[in-house]
Amino acid sequence: MAVSATNTSNEVVASKLLPGSHLLENFQTLVDSQPLGSALYHSSVNAIATTVLALILCSIAGYAFEIYHSRAKDAVMAILLLAIMIPFAATMIPLFRLFAQLGMVNSTFAVIVPLIATPFLILLFRQASRSFPHEIIEAARLDGLGEVSIFARIYLPTMKPTLAAAGVITFLFSWNNFLWPKVILVDNAYQTLPMLLSNMRAGYVTDYGSLMLAVFIVSVPTMVVFLALQRHFAEGVTGAIK
Secondary structure, X not given: OOOHHHOOHHHXXXXXXXXXXXXHHHHHHHXXXXXXXHHHHHXXXXXXXXXXXXXXXXXXXXXHHHHOOOOOHHHXXXXXXXXXXXXXXXXXXXXXHHHHHOOOOOOHHHHHHHHOOOHHHHHHXXXXXXXXXXXXXXXXXXXXXXXXXXXXXXXXXXXXXXXXXXXXXXXXXXXXXXXXXXXXXXOHHHOOHHHXXXXXXXXXXXXXXXXXXXXXXXXXXXXXXXXXXXXXXXXXXXXXXX
16 A cells, blocks of 8 residues: 555556655645545544544443443343444434434534444443442542542543543544445535545546555554554453453
């Protein structure tokens, strides 16, 4: 991919394996023919907002499911387990109709809302919370700490590996998400990077040099995030499945 980004379209088709000297030319072609800056901005906003909101909401939900006791808790958890088995494609049409009626088509809000409270992340935090000692919570309550302070100052610091794992999963999924943004973002002015890659293949003639460069640009943030958090990611996943 990186090598192909430095070659011309004909050289890419010919499967040239050596780096070329057309990187700047491919970049100029990409910038001139596609709204790269706009797509990068919208993808970044969607991915960062989705990740932050998902970590906040799902960590609170996972904490509540494990720490607080209620008769309805098991029933809600069973519903969450059933929700995991429903493919997202089956909910897209109802979601689109809902956001269309609310006038939120072509909005960042409509892109991120379906992804910020996924059953999988709630279950991930709930499983990780099972190893959290309840005695610490009781001691903190006796010392006068409120529930918000207990959650923010005691619970969250112990969940750093799980937060890292959930953050990586959410960021990668949101950054690479294509189907739902393609449905809800009707105007190309709001397109994300995966949509831009699809549009580059939509014409009669494809410049594969520029396309490979675009693919490389799209891949860099995901590689950086995963490499930076891979140790915490592994700890978070293994801790949640114990």
